[in-house]
Amino acid sequence: MSEKNMFDDQGQVPEGCWQHSATELRSAPDMLRIEQLSLRYGDVVALDNIKLEVGANEFIALLGPSGCGKTSLLRVIAGLNVPQDGRIVLNGKDVANLPPRHRNIGIVFQNYALFPHMTVRQNVAFGLECRRLTKPEISTRAMAALEKVRLAELADRRPKALSGGQQQRVALARAIAFEPSLLLLDEPLGALDKQLRTRMQFELKELQRSLGITAMFVTHDQDEAVAMADRIVVMRDGKIQQIATPSELFSMPATAWVAEFIDAGNLLSGSTRVEGGKWIVQLPGGVEIEGAAPDGVDRETAKLLLPAHSLEVFPSKEDSAYRLVSMRPNGMALDLVIACGELQFRAQLPVGRAAEFVTGAPVRLTAAPDAGTWLPGD
Numbered sequence: 141m142s143e144k145n146m147f148d149d150q151g152q153v154p155e156g157c158w159q160h161s162a163t164e165l166r167s168a169p170d171m172l173r174i175e176q177l178s179l180r181y182g183d184v185v186a187l188d189n190i191k192l193e194v195g196a197n198e199f200i201a202l203l204g205p206s207g208c209g210k211t212s213l214l215r216v217i218a219g220l221n222v223p224q225d226g227r228i229v230l231n232g233k234d235v236a237n238l239p240p241r242h243r244n245i246g247i248v249f250q251n252y253a254l255f256p257h258m259t260v261r262q263n264v265a266f267g268l269e270c271r272r273l274t275k276p277e278i279s280t281r282a283m284a285a286l287e288k289v290r291l292a293e294l295a296d297r298r299p300k301a302l303s304g305g306q307q308q309r310v311a312l313a314r315a316i317a318f319e320p321s322l323l324l325l326d327e328p329l330g331a332l333d334k335q336l337r338t339r340m341q342f343e344l345k346e347l348q349r350s351l352g353i354t355a356m357f358v359t360h361d362q363d364e365a366v367a368m369a370d371r372i373v374v375m376r377d378g379k380i381q382q383i384a385t386p387s388e389l390f391s392m393p394a395t396a397w398v399a400e401f402i403d404a405g406n407l408l409s410g411s412t413r414v415e416g417g418k419w420i421v422q423l424p425g426g427v428e429i430e431g432a433a434p435d436g437v438d439r440e441t442a443k444l445l446l447p448a449h450s451l452e453v454f455p456s457k458e459d460s461a462y463r464l465v466s467m468r469p470n471g472m473a474l475d476l477v478i479a480c481g482e483l484q485f486r487a488q489l490p491v492g493r494a495a496e497f498v499t500g501a502p503v504r505l506t507a508a509p510d511a512g513t514w515l516p517g518d
């Protein structure tokens with residue numbers, strides 16, 4: 141297979157094969173730095189001025205809606221697409237002009253791209269055969285990679301005789317067999333059912349940790365991103381919206397869009413009043429919820445984020461504009477949905493308070509002062 145063909149057709153690419161010679165094999169990951177990276181496909185702007193730094197051994201999740209540029213970002217880092225602008229520095233070296241096989245990057249695509257006519261061992265070895273390694277070295281490395289993903293005993297099977305999770309592990313073994321300094325994973329668990337997916341999340345994370353490898357992982361499942369990533373990069377329309385640890389992301393989303401995308405809580409907008417350093421949202425029934433006015437944010441478009449746990453709810457003896465629509469125990473918490481006309485609020489109380497409420501009955505809402513955070517809107 142020619143190099144060009146290998147790169148042109150993503151579905152046919154035996155990932156891991158384009159990486160470089162044995163002398164350049166390296167297990168110690170370094171830092172990845174991306175500056176002002178832009179990629180256009182004709183008129184479509186897929187990546188718009190991306191800036192990102194990834195530390196050695198970090199596990200980064202790329203999270204964002206379909207079409208936001210996640211796959212494009214991985215492809216540009218791997219060298220499968222050439223950006224119109226920007227720099228990619230890997231291990232201190234600008235790789236912009238390096239072909240994919242010289243970047244020492246392993247990739248696992250969503251469809252695994254395993255060769256059906258080859259055994260598991262041959263699939264993994266294939267990624268090593270384009271290097272200057274002897275046959276015994278290739279065999280040893282292929283088996284070592286299969287052992288790392290606990291598939292050594294299935295080395296002589298063909299892919300179609302494997303489960304989805306096992307096929308996924310073969311693709312992973314092929315990507316790690318040559319000890320890449322960076323592992324790129326494009327929705328690698330997307331084809332797996334929920335139970336297997338949860339187990340593989342754990343295994344993948346463990347493998348990344350034990351190999352001491354830097355990884356970038358695409359998902360559009362925020363729970364998966366939270367479960368696995370050291371930091372999450374949230375993308376939208378080719379731009380990075382926020383880079384944060386999972387807990388920072390949920391406690392302090394950068395914009396109203398991010399808060400909505402990750403479902404961080406109630407987002408309130410509408411009539412606001414300014415008092416002192418506060419902007420106060422006025423809700424029906426005289427309910428007011430406030431948050432400190434942020435600097436440099438347009439009040440017209442800003443939204444107030446009010447996490448479910450910061451909303452206080454009481455049963456109301458008098459009629460009220462607010463009604464309890466539903467309540468559901470959720471571990472130690474009680475999830476409530478409250479409606480006021482078209483508006484819906486989610487609240488979270490201790491599960492012990494369930495006995496106070498009747499579904500459909502009127503309730504009263506309040507929030508502690510400063511419970512809300514104003515976020516910039518669009």
Ligand SMILES: Nc1ncnc2c1ncn2[C@@H]1O[C@H](COP(=O)(O)OP(=O)(O)OP(=O)(O)O)[C@@H](O)[C@H]1O
Pocket residue numbers: 181182184185186204205206207208209210211212213360
């Ligand atoms: N080969 C291509 N030619 C033209 N436009 C493309 C091409 N590949 C991707 N695009 C466009 O670039 C944008 C980013 O696509 P990309 O595949 O990176 O998105 P994504 O975030 O990976 O989406 P998904 O979650 O659906 O996989 C989209 O608007 C997409 O339609």
Ligand SMILES: [Mg+2]
Pocket residue numbers: 210211212
């Ligand atoms: Mg994609």
